[in-house]
Each structure stands twice: as structure tokens, then as C-alpha cells.
Amino acid sequence: MxxxxxxxxxxxxxxxxxxxxxxxxxxxxxxxxxxxxAALNAIAxxxxxxxxGVIDRDRRVNEMELAIDEDCIRIIAQRQPAAGDLRFIIxxxxxxxxxxxxxxxxxxxxxxxxxxxxRAGTNVQYRELRHLGAHVRAMLRNSLQAFTDxxxxxxxxxxxxxxxxxxxxxxxxxETITFMMEDPRAIPRALDIINSARSLERIGDRACNxxxxxxxxxxxxxxxxxxPDELKxx
Amino acid sequence: MxxxxxxxxxxxxxxxxxxxxxxxxxxxxxxxxxxxxAALNAIAxxxxxxxxGVIDRDRRVNEMELAIDEDCIRIIAQRQPAAGDLRFIIxxxxxxxxxxxxxxxxxxxxxxxxxxxxRAGTNVQYRELRHLGAHVRAMLRNSLQAFTDxxxxxxxxxxxxxxxxxxxxxxxxxETITFMMEDPRAIPRALDIINSARSLERIGDRACNxxxxxxxxxxxxxxxxxxPDELKxx
Numbered sequence: 200m201x202x203x204x205x206x207x208x209x210x211x212x213x214x215x216x217x218x219x220x221x222x223x224x225x226x227x228x229x230x231x232x233x234x235x236x237a238a239l240n241a242i243a244x245x246x247x248x249x250x251x252g253v254i255d256r257d258r259r260v261n262e263m264e265l266a267i268d269e270d271c272i273r274i275i276a277q278r279q280p281a282a283g284d285l286r287f288i289i290x291x292x293x294x295x296x297x298x299x300x301x302x303x304x305x306x307x308x309x310x311x312x313x314x315x316x317x318r319a320g321t322n323v324q325y326r327e328l329r330h331l332g333a334h335v336r337a338m339l340r341n342s343l344q345a346f347t348d349x350x351x352x353x354x355x356x357x358x359x360x361x362x363x364x365x366x367x368x369x370x371x372x373x374e375t376i377t378f379m380m381e382d383p384r385a386i387p388r389a390l391d392i393i394n395s396a397r398s399l400e401r402i403g404d405r406a407c408n409x410x411x412x413x414x415x416x417x418x419x420x421x422x423x424x425x426x427p428d429e430l431k432x433x
Numbered sequence: 434m435x436x437x438x439x440x441x442x443x444x445x446x447x448x449x450x451x452x453x454x455x456x457x458x459x460x461x462x463x464x465x466x467x468x469x470x471a472a473l474n475a476i477a478x479x480x481x482x483x484x485x486g487v488i489d490r491d492r493r494v495n496e497m498e499l500a501i502d503e504d505c506i507r508i509i510a511q512r513q514p515a516a517g518d519l520r521f522i523i524x525x526x527x528x529x530x531x532x533x534x535x536x537x538x539x540x541x542x543x544x545x546x547x548x549x550x551x552r553a554g555t556n557v558q559y560r561e562l563r564h565l566g567a568h569v570r571a572m573l574r575n576s577l578q579a580f581t582d583x584x585x586x587x588x589x590x591x592x593x594x595x596x597x598x599x600x601x602x603x604x605x606x607x608e609t610i611t612f613m614m615e616d617p618r619a620i621p622r623a624l625d626i627i628n629s630a631r632s633l634e635r636i637g638d639r640a641c642n643x644x645x646x647x648x649x650x651x652x653x654x655x656x657x658x659x660x661p662d663e664l665k666x667x
Contacts, residue, residue: 261658268655272523279513289506289526296530376620383614390610393624421502424495 213278217287220270221347224291224298227263228343228409231298232336234260234305235402239332241312242395243325250316253309260302264295282419290416294346297405301339304398304405311391324375324392331367331399334360338406346413355430357410364403371396447512451521454504455581458525458532461497462577462643465532466570468494468539469636473566475546476629477559484550487543494536498529516653524650528580531639535573538632538639545625558609558626565601565633568594572640580647589664591644598637605630 234253241250271292274280280288338360345354372393379389408423414433415421422430468487475484505526508514514522572594579588606627613623642657648667649655656664 258658265655265657272519275509276516276519282510285506285510292523293530296527376624379613379620380617383617386610386613386620390627421499423499424492 210278213274213280216270216274216278217284220267220274220288220291223263223267223270224295225343225347227260227267227295227298228339228346230256230260230263231302231305232339232343234302235308235332235336235339238305238308238312239329239336241309242315242332243329245312245316247313247316250309250313254306254313257302257306260299264299267295268292283416286419287416290346290412293412294409297408301402301405304402307398308395311395315388315391318388318391324371324378324389327367327371327374328392328395328399331364331371331396334364334367335399335403335406338364338403339409342406342409342413345410349413349417351414351417351433354410354413355433358407358430361403361407364400368396368400444512447508447514450504450508450512451518454501454508454522454525457497457501457504458529459577459581461494461501461529461532462573462580464490464494464497465536465539466573466577468536469542469566469570469573472539472542472546473563473570475543476549476566477563479546479550481547481550484543484547488540488547491536491540494533498533501529502526517650520653521650524580524646527646528643531642535636535639538636542629542632545629549622549625552622552625558605558612558623561601561605561608562626562629562633565598565605565630568598568601569633569637569640572598572637573643576640576643576647579644583647583651585648585651585667588644588647589667592641592664595637595641598634602630602634 234256237249237253240246241253271288275285275288278284338357341353342357344350345357375389375393375396379386411422418433420433422433468490471483471487471490474480475487505522509519509522512518572591575587576591578584579591609623609626609630613620645656652667654667656667
């Protein structure tokens with residue numbers, strides 16, 4: 200963990216506490232990644248049972264968020280961390296909010312998978328959906344890696360994927376609209392596809408947020424709302 | 434401001450700093466409320482010009498978020514606030530994230546208003562959309578008021594509106610689907626309506642978040658993910 204390497208604290212207990220929130224946040228990140236994967240598999244397999252597993256496990260994601268958040272606030276209050284450590288703790292607090300919301304999107308996708316499993320219809324758009332899903336899952340994994348290693352280049356790489364995800368989402372949207380216009384009976388099913396695609400697109404947005412927090416704690420710069428040209432200067 | 438009344442600091446400068454972030458956050462809240470109102474008016478009036486105004490002003494919302502956030506972090510680092518004050522500052526930091534995202538939703542609604550103004554078609558769902566819009570706008574206003582006054586009852590009231598908003602959203606969704614199935618040429622327009630309704634529903638969700646932060650800083654309890662029964666005990 201890059202952060203731990205660059206920081207040397209008089210209190211080794213404080214060091215341990217920082218390492219703990221770091222590793223708990225990453226554990227939460229891995230759980231969310233698994234939730235996303237299971238939700239995508241539930242769609243691909245038209246598997247209502249798998250979808251319900253995602254919905255049940257979302258409670259665990261929520262519990263992790265609250266526990267980590269509490270630890271962060273306790274550390275700030277007790278240790279009164281200096282600028283660099285404070286930035287790191289705040290970055291973790293932000294990251295877990297995004298992870299929790301990604302978990303909600305995975306749960307939404309699972310709900311739709313459970314719907315789709317019950318609805319009659321063809322699976323024409325599943326391939327595109329899985330492709331988009333694999334893309335945002337890679338963004339999530341890379342953003343977590345960038346956060347773990349304090350790797351600014353990897354984080355900037357994640358940010359550059361966002362436009363591609365937007366284009367894939369737009370393309371699914373256009374195709375699905377055509378599909379609906381040709382066969383109005385397919386509209387309810389098509390809307391589930393569109394909603395799943397939008398949830399995936401939002402997960403991509405939140406992976407970008409995590410990449411931004413990594414840059415923030417390493418560089419001390421808040422790059423939210425920065426232009427692509429400003430990103431080049433990092 | 435309830436917070437300022439219950440806290441008495443040796444440093445009057447610290448008091449001023451807390452008041453400043455409080456009033457800046459509320460100013461940001463009012464701007465977001467105006468953005469939402471303008472976006473709804475743009476839809477109702479099929480007014481592309483008004484929609485562009487919302488899109489331009491979103492930059493100001495983003496700037497306010499970054500400025501307030503910076504102030505909060507500086508205060509935590511310099512003043513090493515005790516538990517109650519720290520909770521308040523963290524509540525502000527969370528609130529401005531939600532306000533900024535609400536601003537994004539208002540911008541999305543404005544984009545769709547600009548689209549809708551260009552598309553041929555009837556405005557059958559505008560009345561329902563405006564009704565939902567007025568509802569979530571009231572939730573936003575009440576959540577800001579609850580935050581300002583540290584009013585837990587008002588905050589719990591906002592949380593109870595959420596189910597009603599969900600039902601209104603579901604009703605718009607059902608009607609719009611029927612409408613699409615009857616007239617497939619109306620599908621692109623209908624999807625703009627559905628997206629606007631979903632953005633409004635999300636703004637309602639975020640108003641609930643702000644109500645939760647108000648309860649958090651007053652009561653010291655994190656009630657995210659609590660059940661309705663648990664809320665009754667507040």
C-alpha cells in the first residue's frame with residue numbers, strides 16, 4: 200500500500216488503524232465487484248435465484264460502509280491527523296459512499312435480471328450488455344488498484360475509459376429503441392435492458408470517482424470537474 | 434442555526450468558520466433548488482433557451498462544492514474539532530456531494546427539456562411530471578430547512594415522503610409504457626419523459642440523504658439503511 204510506505208508515524212497504532220481502514224475499504228470494493236459480476240451472470244443466465252443472492256448480500260455492503268465510516272470518524276477525532284493522512288482518510292470516506300451506491304446499482308441490475316427471467320422474449324441485447332458490464336467491471340477493478348497503489352497513471356487511465364463507456368451505453372440505447380419501435384410488445388423487456396445499461400454506465404461514473412479520490416490523496420489536488428486538458432498535466 | 438446555538442467555542446474565529454461553511458452550503462442548496470425549478474419550467478414551457486441556462490449555471494454549483502469542501506478540510510486540519518463539531522463538518526461535506534449530484538440531475542432534466550422542445554409530439558405526461566417535480570422540490574426545501582434548524586422531526590418527515598415519490602414515479606412509468614405501446618413513434622419522446630421522472634425520483638432520494646445527515650449531526654446516529662420502525666424511535 201503506497202500510502203503506508205510514504206508515511207511514517209510515531210504511533211504504530213495509528214499506522215495500524217490507517218492500514219485497517221484501507222484494507223476494509225478494499226475488501227468492501229472486492230465484495231461490490233463480486234456483486235456486479237453475479238448480477239451480470241444473473242442477466243446472462245436468466246437466473247432469478249442468482250439475482251436474489253445479490254439482493255440479499257447487499258445488506259452486507261451497507262453494513263461495511265457504516266462500520267468503515269465510523270472507524271474513519273473515530274480516527275479523525277482521536278488522532279487529529281495531519282494534512283496527508285487526513286486527505287487519505289477523507290478519500291476512503293468518499294470511496295465507500297461510491298462503493299455502497301455501486302452496490303445499489305448491482306442490486307438494481309439483479310432485480311431486473313429476476314424480472315427478465317420471468318418475462319417472455321428474446322435475449323438479443325445480452326451480448327452488448329455483457330460487453331458493457333465487463334468494461335465497467337474492469338474500470339472498477341483498476342480504480343481499486345489505483346487507490347491501493349496510489350497509482351496516478353492507472354487512475355488517469357480509468358478516467359479516459361469513461362467516454363468509451365458512454366458511447367457503448369448510447370449504442371445500446373439506440374438499438375433498444377429501434378427494437379421497441381419494431382415490436383411494441385417487447386417494450387417492458389426493452390426498458391429493463393435500458394435500465395440495466397444505465398446502471399452499468401453509472402457504475403463506470405463511480406469508478407471514475409474512485410480514481411479521482413486516488414489522485415486526490417496522492418497529489419493533494421481535487422480534480423473533480425477538471426477538463427481532459429487539465430488531466431494531461433498530472 | 435441550531436448548531437451554532439448549542440455550541441460555544443473559546444475561539445470566536447472557529448465559530449465564524451463553522452457559520453461560514455453552514456451558510457455557504459445553504460446558499461449552494463438554494464442554487465440547486467433554483468436549478469431544479471428552472472429545469473421543470475423548461476420542460477413545461479418547451480423552452481430550449483431556459484434549458485441552456487440551467488446547463489450553463491451547473492458550473493457554478495460545481496465550483497461551490499469544491500470551495501466548501503476545501504474549507505471543511507482546512508477547518509478539520511487546523512481546528513481539530515471535537516466530536517459534535519466534527520460530525521457537523523462531515524455532515525456538510527456529505528450534503529454538498531448530494532447537492533452537486535442533484536445539480537447534475539437538474540442539468541440532465543434540462544438537457545431532456547431541450548430535446549423535448551425540438552421533438553414533435555404531445556405533452557400528455559407533463560402534468561404528472563410537474564407534480565412529481567413539485568413534490569421532490571418540497572422535499573429538497575424541507576431537507577435544507579431541517580439541516581439549517583437541526584430539526585429532527587422535519588427530517589423524519591422528509592424520509593417518509595420517499596415512498597410516495599416512488600409510487601408517483603412508478604405511476605408515470607406505467608402510463609408512459611402504455612403510451613409507447615399504443616404509439617411506437619412516440620418512443621424517443623416517452624424515454625425522455627421516463628428519464629426526467631427518474632432524475633426527479635433520484636433528487637428525492639438525495640433529499641432524504643440530506644435529511645439523514647441532519648439527524649446524524651444532531652443525534653450522533655447514522656441512520657442510513659435503517660428500517661421505518663427504527664426511524665420511529667428517533
